[in-house]
Amino acid sequence: MFRKVTGLLVGVVLWSMSAVIAADSSLKQNLLTAADTKASGEYAFSQCRALTGQVFDAASQKKKALIVGDSYACDFLNSVQENGYLGDYQLALRFIPYDCQTVAGDDAPKHIAAKDRSFCATPERADSLERAKAQMQEADLVIFAFRWKPDIAAALPQTLRTLAFSPKQRVVVVGNKFFGQISVRKYLKMPANDLKALENEVDPEEAKTINAVLAKGLGKEVLFVDPHSLLCGDDTSCPLFTDDVNLISYDGRHLTKEGARYVGRVLFQRSALGKM
Template sequence: MSKIPLFLLTGLVVLLVSNVMAASSAARSNLLGAADPKVSGEYAFSQCRALQGKPFASNTQKKKALIVGDSYGCDFLNSVLENGYLKDYQIRVRFIPYSCQTVLGEGSEHFIDAKDRAFCAKPERADSLERAKVQIQEADLVIFSARWKPEIAEELPGTLANLGLKPQQKVVVVGSKFFGKISVREYLRMSDAELKALKNTVDIAEAKTINATLAKNLGNQAAFVDPHALLCGEGARCPLFTDDLKLISYDGRHLTKDGARYVGKVLFEHSALGQM
């Protein structure tokens, strides 16, 4: 067997090390950009704002999909768009801020904190289920995605009943997700292998309890998708990076662009969403 000349072997080692260092440097650069709340925050909401309250077009054969929810609904929209899902649908959004989450029915205003009621009552500031009801009834596919409050999750079956949804409408409820505290300075000191293996321990009440309520109570009213179970498993530890070292969430709750692409693939490939 012929031997590789020493100078060639040395060159190959140098090239390999250089490539590894370049890849690691690129990963750290990507991390800093993705963790910037101004940059990723603008990304998280920009496409959501463009579709908020926009009516369905009548001059197309495409079906109608409506995403109803808060900032987590915007995350879901980004997960769809980053992967090119729901191409057969014209997609619209009804954005209802977290503080304005309510049920549909008598006494619904009592589900909004007193300090938020004036803000939530202004159509130019916040949407509502009551204002969105007509468009919800018009959609072929309705996806509710939110950082669910416990009391809203409890009342969701009644809310769905009061919306007057038709049997032919497809309804999906996407549960809550949470990735815990993000510590960029700490991640910059870690090796690639450590980042890939890194998982945060998250608040079990936020991560699992509300989703368990939704899964138990919805019955056959809607298909339920549990992001925590799909992304983190049955425990309380969630990954922070994709296999190619891309940061999933920039603040523990909302997704980076790479995170939206990653989360979307997981949700659509392992739940009822893939059949839509």
């Protein structure tokens, strides 16, 4: 009997060790996959490219939602699609590269660097607020999601007035997010419990400060969603992993597939986005 019990205990211990090793191996593989900037970059932009320039179907009974922005708009789109949000809407996207980010109105060219003006003025290469304005007027819901530059954030209230949305339209502004420097080699050496609790100190100028400018300037008729506040709290440090130990961002700014799923749930469940 003693030998049988001992053998059983040894078997349980070996099985437990095998399970731990397998889980650790799976965690590391998931981490390496998520941190592959080429693969994750392709994921980040694939759906964005598919919806860029999409026109609304006038015969559809669905409401119309237009996402306007740069690579952060792609992240937002992925966060929506990974969770099945905004299912009552037709979705379209107008992609305005970060270097082409500007205000609406006559001052627009002044906010674009001289070296980028030719690129930004070419419709085949970059969209613009002016070219997107007609589709904005069609939409029931317009969502702006950029990696906001300080001067553009400060001028956004005037930009929105210039775009002249009707009272029936819903306008959402999604602020900046930033997760700091990503160090995969470091994470591979850490146990899962430590990764769950791991946070990066981040430069407040990247998100916290700019989001404060946005929040102060936008009126009650615009829904402002602050990713930094929702994901990181009132601190200047942000989590790097989801509760089930998946890397949120592969480069500090853009989201992995699991990161998009996680961030989408946070943004929609903890803000009025969930009521759209």
